[in-house]
Amino acid sequence: MSQKNEFENLEDKKIKHSYIQNMFSDISHTYDLMNNIFTFGQHKKWRKKIVKQEITQNDSVLDIGCGTGDFVFDCLPYSKNSIVGIDFAKSMVEIAYNKSDQFSQMTNFLIGDALILPIQSNRFDICSMSFVLRNISDVDVLLREVHRILKPGGKIIIIDAFKKTNRFRIINFFSKLYSAFLVPVIGRLISGHRNAYKYLNFSIENFYTMDELGEFMENNQFVVRNKQTFLFGSVGALVVQKLD
Template sequence: MSEDKQTHFGYQQVEESEKAGLVAGVFDSVADSYDVMNDLMSAGIHRVWKRFTIEVSAVRPGHRVLDIAGGTGDLAAKFSELVGADGEVVLADINDSMLRVGRDKLLDRGYHGNISYVQADAQTLPFPDNHFDIITIAFGLRNVTHKDVALQSMLRILKPGGRLLVLEFSKPESQLLSRAYDTYSFKVLPMLGKLVAGDSESYQYLAESIRMHPDQETLKQMMEEAGFSRCEFFNMTGGIVALHRGIKA
């Protein structure tokens, strides 16, 4: 039997077969406090990042939208309003706990009819070819073991002319900002996690996983290699976060 390949889980080296379970453990732990922690960690700025993502998506009534790693449903809720009764929104997440929290939140807020919920792995998306007008993945790609495979899976199910939007933490543009961000990420985030979610280790992993994620230019190149065209990215908050966009030719 061949030896299992190694990959990273934050700064740790683990067997590829173990990573999905380890990531699942992180999100099982933080699911119920995820929204509160997002607001605290970003001082609410995550709402601005997501609003910009919605604008760049150019979603229209009647569109089919897939929100991968959709978590607690912030993007899916807005997409539901924009696509209307003739459109379709699928909130997908590999993690059952996150999917449950997102579904319950959206149902409680009256979102139903054009939203469906699917537990799915971004690397093996269970949808037909050429199906969606828009795919988004916000703060989820860095947790995927084989990002190249996931990007190819997304390309397959997009319609020609369809858009992929990847919203993710990235590399700050200045050294000064980078140093301040490192201090915040490795000192403040785990402390907030312990106080609010009762879990410092998951937020330590969050900080580490961000550092292991490809930078802006590298991710753009990966999208091009997967087959996307007209790839570009938009830095926000000094490059702490970047939105990548690619088109299926």
């Protein structure tokens, strides 16, 4: 069965929403390990770099799709304001919550859906989404929610594996071999989940390029403030600001 056919029912937003929630619940126990293996530990550096550049001490931060909490913990040295993580996969949030024992500062984790954020309007300075947007079943709804809860002038920090451009053709070839063949096999062996790491490749190929996402944001009341790529363009960080 081709990858397109295998995942084509995810074009239905309701099906994708519950598929993603179940998938992350199922792989939560090996999520951190797999992240370390597949990015060669580099995901920590990418997050820390962008957090250091963008978070200042009075910034309140909502980390959407916080998973096991790494982005939240990375913000702690930089902001004295509230830093909250939210995710709809309960078992991911439980891992984040248990990790927060290792940190002296207060952290706050919520179980909840990014498409109906249980948060008042104009509440946060920063909204972050690290490796989340590809998995969101309705990006238009999400963006409306994020726009609502951000203060005027607030920023969204997006880190993700974007669809490849033609800029690094040879590297893209090897990167495709890696994510289409090696990652699904290793992912299946370690996580025990049949499709999660096949879906990872599918979701990248069906996502925006970083430039396309920037354009989409600019058509939706945000302006691009910072763009950078890591690992020869396989991963990118995009920072956009809400227009007042």
